[in-house]
Amino acid sequence: MTAALVAAGLGIVPGTAHAADPVPVAAGVAEAIAKASTSEGFHSPADRTIRTTLPGAATANGKATSKTAAPQTAQTAVDALNAGANPALAVDVSGTSYTAHGIELTTLITSADFALGVVVDWGDGKTDTVTAQGNAELHHSHTYDKSGEYQVKVTVTDTANGVQAANGGAFLTPGSDFTPHTPTRLLDTRNGTGAPAVKVAGQGSARVKVAGNAAVPAGVTAVALNVTVTETVDSGYVTAWPGAGYERPGTSNLNYTAGRSVPNLVIVPVGEDGYVELYNGGPAPVDLIADVTGYFTRASAGGYTSMTPARFVDTREGVGTSRGPLAPRSAFATRIGGLQGVPQGITAVALNVTVTEPQGPGHLTAYSGDGPVPTASNLNFVPGQTVANAVIVPVAADGTIKVFNGSWMPxxxxxxxxxxxxxxSKAAFLPFTPFRTLDTREEAYGWPGGRFRAREYITQGFTPDAATGVKAYVLNTTVTETGGTGYLSVAPSAYPLPA
Incomplete structure (x- = not known):
């Protein structure tokens, strides 16, 4: 029996995490997610309130009052006139969010003791209407359909005094939408692409220019990179993070051993300077390659829809293409859009691509069905090796993608x-600082200790109360110290989380 360290694999997993016959793990994952998330929003203080007199308001003693006001008694009418049209009326508005498209709005109203009408205009054509009395604190929640900037306005109307107060601000949704990109090489330390042609030293790092490079626009919030480590002479790991101004997380994106080339898809936030950084956590120098396959911006573009994983291609059985191994230096096309619940008109697809039973070394590249074969690769392999990797790939107008076998053997x-x-699709990407939720090598995270037994499930709850509406999670999963061949699956479950 052999022990092996298998490269961490990225998965975009639907946001339900329960399993049959489960082993429960750490409570508190949801709390950690909420803590790691960054709230965003705006605050417009009361001194920015804009007061206006209602149309048709009459005046008495130079004070505005409404002709339509109907005080219950003559005395209350006199009080209203003498109130100076509710001179203290003001509105303080704050909006914040921990979710991709949601906003939590707090409205603080300063007012004399009059009945008030309150209208919240969310800036997307939708409004909420409530009533209040005098000083009040109101809370509203709203979810936008798409990423973007919205003008939020709260209007408070005092009909009795013929006066209105309004305040608000611009709210930019924290979530980012995805734009697919033809796989393009941004970094290759073997030949000097994007960095000097020299290996990345042990415990050293390479900076990768993203924004403004290879037609990736400025202002990107995150990038999808296929990162490959090669020319390895020792074991180690690679971590991707935004770089300057950010603390490097204590997690890894891929793991490697001596003599192996290992790829993995990485979705990583881009620093304010437009770069990301790749850290070599091993003791010896390695070569690093990074290919961009898409990017995220806070403008409305392509949202994400998660689904139960479905097999579209298996050359061993003739599913999705002809039966038999893919010939060397050739590609097959397969249709994704319009099949198995995937609609037509999609812009990109999230895949798990696996090579198995290869007869020689090589690589696979997935790309749009109407594009040429890019120079980038999605996974690398050696003879007899089974390797899987997550892939996000553009889809042609006819719903097809292609997969190219870069080996000289089938x-x-x-x-x-x-x-x-x-x-x-409505789900947008919301990054937070990576953190570890499970490590079976340690008696931590609620794990009792010991290896994850064969044919067993782990149950893990994720969604915090502050992040309702989560559709999927981007996870990096690693299997290590294996005692035999097998596979690891991460998926939602129909069973409840154990108490």
């Missing part, structure tokens, strides 16, 4: 669809 290919991007 290999079998398996393609599973885990989700898709489209203009109609």
């Amino acid at each position: 290999a079998h290919v398996v393609v599973d669809v885990v989700g898709y991007y489209s203009k109609e």
Whole structure:
């Protein structure tokens, strides 16, 4: 029996995490997510309130009052006139969010003791209307359909005094939408692409220019990179993070051993300077390669729809393409849009691509069905090796993608669809600082200790109360110290989380 360290694999997993016959793990994952998330929003203080007199308001003693006001008694009418049209009326508005498209609005009203009408205009054509009396604190929640900037306005109306007060601000949704990008190489330390042609030293790092490079626009919030480590002479790991101004997380994005080339898809926030950084956590120098496959911006583009993983291609059985291994230096096309619940008109697709039974070393590249073969690769392999990797790939107008076998020998290919991007999809990406939720090597995270037994499930709850509406999570999962061959699956479950 052999022990092996298998590269961490990224998965975009639907946001339900329960399993049959489960082993429960740490409570508190949800709290950690809420803590790691960054709230965003605006605050417009009361001194920015804009007061106006209602149309048709009459005046008495130079004070405005409404002709339509109907005080219950003559005395209250006199009080209203003498109140100076509620001179203290003001509105303080704060909006914040811990979710991709949600806003939590707090309105503080300063007013004399009069009945008030309150209208919240969310800036997307939708409004909420409530009433209040005098000083009040109001709370509202709203979810936008798309990413973007919205003008939020709260209007408070005192009909009795013929006066209105309004305040608000611009709210930019924290979530980012995805734009697919033809796989393009941004970094290759072997030949000097994007950095000097020299290996990245042990415990050293390489900076990768993203914004303004290879047609990636300025202002990107995150990027999808296929990161590959190669020319390794020792064991180690690679961590991607925004770089300057950010603390490097204590997690890894891929792990490697001596003599192996290991790829993994990484979704990483981009620093304010437009760069990301790749850290070599091993003791010896390595070469690093980074290919961009898409990017995220806070403008409305393609949202994400998660789905139960579905097999679209298996060359061993003739599913999705002809039966038999993919010939060397050739590609097959397969249709994704319009099949197995995936709609037509999608812009990109999230895949799990696996090579198995390869007869020689090589690589696989997934790309749009109407594009040329890019120079970038999605996974690398050696003879007899089974390797899987997450892939986000643009989809052609006819709903097709292609997979190219870059080896000089045939290999079998398996393609599973885990989700898709489209203009109609509503889920947006919201990054937070990576943190570890489980490590079976340690008696921590609620784990009792010991290896994860064969044919067993782990149950893990994620969604915090402050982040309702979560559709999926981006996870990096690693298996290590294996005692035999097998596979690891991460998926939602129909069973409840144990108490």
